[in-house]
Structure formats: C-alpha cells, structure tokens
Amino acid sequence: MANQVLKINDAGWLHAETFRTPMQVGVLANFTMPEDADDCYLEDLVNMWRTHKTFQPPFNYKLRGTAVPRWEVLPDEEIDLDYHLRHSAVPSPGGERELGILVSRLHAMNMDRRYPLWECHVIEGVAPGRWSLYIKVHHSQIDGVGGIRMARRMFTTDPDARGLLPPWAVGTHGVDQSGLPPKEKKTDVAVRSGGGRLGAVTGAVRSTAAIGGALARTYRESAIGSGDDLRAVPYRAPKSILNGRISKPRRFATQAYPMDRVRQVAKAADGSLNDVFLALCAGALRRYLIEIGELPKQSLTANVPVSVRAGDGAKVGNAISFLYAKIGTDIEDPVERVKAIHESTRLGKERLPKAGAGAMDIYTAGLMGPFLGQAMLGVGGIGRPASNIVISNVPGLQETRYIEGSTMEEYYPISLLFHGQALNITAVSNASMFCVGFTGCRDTLPSLQKIAVYMGEALAELEDALGVTWTA
Template sequence: MSRKVLKANDSAWLYAESHRTPMQVAMLATFRVPEDRPDFVRDLVSRWREVREFAAPFNYLLKMAPLPSWKELTPEEIDLDYHFRHNALPRPGSQRELGVLVSRLHSQKMDRRYPLWECHMIEGLEDEAGQQWSMYMKVHHSQIDGVGGIRLLRRILSADPETRGMLPPWAVGTHGPDQSGLPPKEKAPVPAQHQTAPIAAAVSSASAVAGSLGRTYSESLMGTQDADRAVPFRAPKTVFNGRIHTPRRFATQHYPIDRLRAVSTATGGSLNDVFLALCGGAMRRYLTELGDLPSESLIANVPVSVREAGDGAGVGNAITFLYSSLGTDVAAPVERIRVIQASTKLGKERLPQVGSLAMDAYTAVLMAPFMSQSILGFGGRGRPASNVVISNVPGPAEARYLDGSRLEEIYPVSLLFNGQALNITAVSYDGEFNIGFTGCRDSIPSLQRIAVHAGEELEALEAALGL
C-alpha cells in the first residue's frame, strides 16, 4: 500500500512522545439519550461494530523508518475491536465519575503497532433531565490539530435531528461522506500577496519569516522586549512548569457565550482576549492560594490556526503559535484584560503574512528550542518557554445530532509536556463556551479549583464593567 511521509512539524509530536507525555488530543462529547429509545447506546454500539469502512486518518499505521510516514491499511488489517470500546459508569453516573474515567483513558499512551486512535462509548451518565451518554475519542496530534478535529466533528454530526443510520467517525474521516447535511463552504480565495511570481514570493516569504523570528529570539535572548510583548523563554517558573508524570486530571467549565461577548464588547477586544483574561485571573487566584504567585506575569502559548477555509478537516497540523502575557501581576480584572489585549495585538502583528509552506517553516523554527527540550528530555528543568498553553477553537453554532441523539456539550482534552503541566482549551457550541482543563495529577493539586476560579473571574469582570 502507499505511504505518506509526514511533515517535519507533524513528526515532532512523535519524537517528543514518551509514556509520561503521550502526544494525543481528544474530545469528550456528551449526548442526550432519546426518550423513545432507552437502549440507544447499546443499539448504536452494536450497529457500529459492523461498520468496517475506514477513511483517513483512521486507516493510517505509523512507520518510523526510514522516515516517519503513514502506511495506508486495508479494512481487513484493522482490528476494530481494539479501537472501538464500550464503557459504563456506575449508576447513577455523575460528571465526577465521567471525569475520573476520562482522566484515566487520557493518561494512556497509544500503542504504535495499531493506527493511533481510540473511540470509547460511555453510558450510565445521568442528570436532572434524564439519561445521557458520552463519546470520548482520541487521536495522535501528529494526525490532527484542534481546528482539524472540530472540522472532523462537523462532518460526523448532523444538523438534522431526523437523520438516521449515521456512520461512525472512522468511516467518515477527512475524506468520507459529510453527514452534516449542510452545504460545503467555499474555498477561500488565495490572498493577493500569495499570487506573485514563485521566485519573488519565495524571497518575500523568507524575508518575512526571518524578520519575525529574528525579532522574537533577539528580544528573548537580550530581554529587551516591549513591556506588553511576550516572547518565549521569558516566563517565570511556577508549579505548572516542572517535570510531569503519567496520571492526568480533567476538569470542565462552561458559560453562555453571550456573557463573554458582552465583556468583549464592553472592553473593545476579542472574545479570545476575554478567555485569556479568565484563565490568567484563575491562575493568579490559584497561585496566590499556594503562596507561589510570581511578581512577573505568566505567559501563555496561544496556538493560532493557519488552515485555509476550504481545507476540509485535513490530516496533520496547520497551526502556528504566538505568546501572550496573562496579566497575572495585575490585581484589577479590567486592567488585566487591557494588558492582555495589548500583548495579543503585538503578538499577532509579529506573525509573518506568508503562505502555508513558509508558515510551516516559521513554526518549525519558532518551536525548535521548545520541542528539542521535549525530545531530548530536558523539559521542565530550566526556565519555561511559557507557563501554559491556552487554545480556543470555534465549534458548530447550531445544535448537532447523532442518529437523533442531541449533542449537549463538547470538551477538548489536550496534551501536556515536561515543563507544561496545564493545558486550557475551549470550544464554542450552540451558544455555549465549553472549557476543558487538562493537568498533571501530581503537579497540580485540586485542578478543579482553577476551573471554579475561572467562573469567579468572569463574575468579577462583569461586576467591574457593570454588566
């Protein structure tokens, strides 16, 4: 069968992986059991076990030699029973028991002798409105990023509650049938600066990339960056930035997205700035409780999608990164969000305006020192590149369904490194803003407190702004 060689940026996630730091991303999607179908989960699992069609990347097997590449397997070569698993919570199942199970599932590194994905159907969850069920699905980060994962989710779930007989994720993938029932989005036009002659475009891209990298690392090494501008390896070391261990903790929080939009309108910034302010304030409260709040501001590594609008879900990553101050040295919540707005503005201005190939090169060089630490095992021993990774991915704006079972909530479950024991990732869905907090169990005691503090910070911002 054919092989597809990985891009350097995708391969890095494989080389950085260890049993303590599995490089996998996941989603936890919770659905409502239809009232007229109490055996919905059992019947769905039974039907899906018979689906032996596999679309990319679910039919890819990793081969590391001579270069990291994906070997495309035939359906007969894939053991579906290994990848597709049925779990149940002890009744009555609560969010706490679900979080414990997901934490355990996400702690386990995937076996490279198999395609790098798992799909877990979890039943037994209950709330005041009745029965729920969840789907936890993880895929290796070398195959998919956050935006690619949400685009894949859009293909898997339907906007029509009457759609039946829907295929499982592994039969949809990036190239299988689109089950959303929505018209495909048009591919975005190529920007004018990318339509120049090839040689001129290459020279212009190289100049932009070199200039951006030069300014970033010269400021980092010399310590002469703008007061509002965050750069790598200038972050203070905290409890979030030591060596980590295998066990994970996972916590969640969610708010109506209109609350965040009201704050962003009142402060004249973006919704993502508000999200960063909630995270910064929550981490400030948490570190203050521990007596470990540094005098310098914490710095966030913020992934930025560079995937084109018509790119589909895509296999592999299409992201770069910017660094932002979190204003944790500022007590007043409105003043803190002003600091964050200024910092993210400078970070965005420094991103080179280049095509996808040049952006891949920029990202590879930007992250090379950090990824090298992870690959060589030095991460968490010196000054961290950043204190935390914080990501925000827009999800479906409308309600979605799986065979008539309504998607209630979706949370991202992300990865950790030595030197970065906390990841905070949000996904918006149907008017809600859903945040997943992934942490190292041993490094961060009572991770749930950070999630609670995020809610307190939103209330503090609203009160300060008179909302």
C-alpha cells in the same frame, strides 16, 4: 497513496512523545438521548457502529519508521475495530465526577504504535438519558481546528437523521453527513497574491525573508529581552509550579458558559472574545496561585496556538503556529487585565510573519525547534520555560449537532501536556455554549477542579467590574 512522509512539525509530536508525555488530543462530547430512546438505545448504537468496517484517514493510518516516520494506509480488513471501539460505563449511580475520572485515566494512556493511533469510547451511566463520546487521536495527525472541521462532517444538524456513519467511516475524506452545504474553499493568500509562476516565486522569496526576519527578532529578544513590558517572547517567562517535570497521570475538568454571556462581557470590555477568555484563565490562575503562595511577581506568559490552515478542509496533520502573550496575572484589576492582554496579543500577532500556510510550517518549526529539541533530549521542564501555559480558543460548531437523534449538549477539548507545561486550557464553542476543557498533571495540580471553578468566579468578577448583568 501507499505511504505519506510526515511534515517536520507533525513528526515532532512523535519524536517528543514519552511514556509520561503521550502526544494525543481528544474530545469529550456529552449527549442527551432522543425522547423515544429505550433501554437498548446505546447498545443498539454501538452494535450498528460495529457493522461499519470502512475507514477514512486518519483512522486507517498506521505509523511506519522512526527516523523518517511515514503513514501507511491500511486496507479495511487489516484494522481491528473491536480494538479501537470501546463501550464503557461509569460506576453507579454515575455523575460528572466519575466521568471526569474515567476520561482522565483514558487520556493518560499511551496508544500502541502497532495499530492506527486512535480510540473511540462510548460511555454510559453518567445520568439518566445521557451518554458521552470520548475520542482520542495522536496530535501528529490532527490539530484543534482540523478536529472541529472533521466534527462538522461527522455530526448532523438534522435531529431526525438515523443510520449515520460512525466517526472512523467519515474521517477527513469520507462522506460529509452534516446536512450543511459545503463552504467555499479559500485559497492561500501568499500563493494567490502573484500572477502565475513569477508571482509564486516572488511570494516564496517574500515569505522566506519574512520568516527569517521574524525568527531572528524573536530569538534576539529571547536573549536580551523585548524592552516592552507587554511584549512576550519565548524563554522569558517566569518560573512557576506549572513548569517543572510532570508525571503520567492526568486530571481533566470542564466549565461551560453561554456564548452570549461571554460575548456581552467582551463588548463591554471593548475587547475580543479571546481577550476575555485569556483574562478568565488569568483570573482563575492568579487566585489559585495566590491561594497556595506560588504567584510569580511577573505576569505568566501563554503560548497561544494560531491556525494557519488554508481552506476549509480537515486534512490529516497540523496547520498551526504560535504566538506568545502575557496574560496579566500580576494585575489585580480585572478590567485592566483585559486591556493588558488585548495589547499583548496585538503585539504577538504583529510578530507573526505574513506568509502562506506552507511557509508558516517552516516558521513554526523554527519557533518550536528549541522546545521540541528539549522534549526529544528529555530535558524539558528543567530550565527556564518557553511559556508558562498553553491556552487555546478554537472556533467550534455553530449549529446544534446530533448523532442518531441524540443532542450534543457539550463538546470539550482534551489536550496534551509535556515536561515544562503541566496545564493546558482549551475552549471550543458548541452552538450556544462556550465549552472549556482543563487538562492538567495530576501530581502538579491535585486541585485542578479549583481552577475550573475559579474561572466561573473570574467571569462574575469581570461582569461586576464592568457593570454587566447576565440574564439567560
């Protein structure tokens, strides 16, 4: 395959990119070195990785064209590894704050389209015996679920494994070095539902009808309202400080909680883990906005990405759609807030058409068309927002993972921002931990760390209201 034309949804992220809104996603993984690591451990690791000059998709893709963008697969010898792989250190004596500052700056920088659109940073000096790995890739090449599936291939479950391939030599198509047996591939339900060609045609007709009906209903209710206090639709969200024009600098903050703690709360609240996560985000935002005198009377609306990826492969490109949900920032009682969120997300899921992954690309293009159009025209963040915030919960790595004997302790997602959306909160599970990454506009949210801290306090408040006690 010499060239691959991008799907319309993937191309949209390229067309929407500006100097102040780089459209890239990333991950910050924090590791503890093995007990036998010496002072040269990280230097040796980086030097070993530099010897691997074979590249798998998307790490060997270079962008060609503008009106109709396409990926050109570069031969290995044309990729400058020294440009993409960086070895960095935070200022002594190091610390989480210094790491956050460095990653915030790295993530704010646009990637040069003359090169494959990725960077890999090995970072030392955070704490004795600790190091971090920051990787960023353009969002036109991968989404959150695809990134996790690629991570499963990159990192091993064997703490004694050595000499593993670096991320770019694994990619989406390289050797699976996880040490786990391959999962059974799932087939697109819409394609499987019929028998032979007639079934496929019937499924396509039904998918088209479902998509058309869902989009028509959504935009009708966007224009006149849904008539239901808990049913969220695009462009009916209240105006807030989160939804103006943004600047280029970023802030990044993190929080991590034991997964069993969050599950315990979800069980007590008779809701899902995602309901609780949305409620924690809402609790933190409610407190922050009250503190600065900017809480809208109407509930904030969240844009919640939903994976529509068929099978278990981490293919290049995006396979997501979106639902809208009200997150109860107008509700003081934390338990009632969870109940309201549960109902609102149920209504949001009900709106999604029953269609195969390929047809869902068309639905997503229709749903996101107005937003991407605003971004391309440079008018995002001026009128009423489609939603107030993007909140995503991505199923992550279930087992403890390692690279060259180093234990992955946390795995934090870092997302993108755009005019009209100054904050993104994304969670990923990592073994026994629930890791949350907060990506914000530095000027809009100069106290982003407060929102992260308030999320932990919102969790404690919800536990108290439910009569739940967490014991590690």
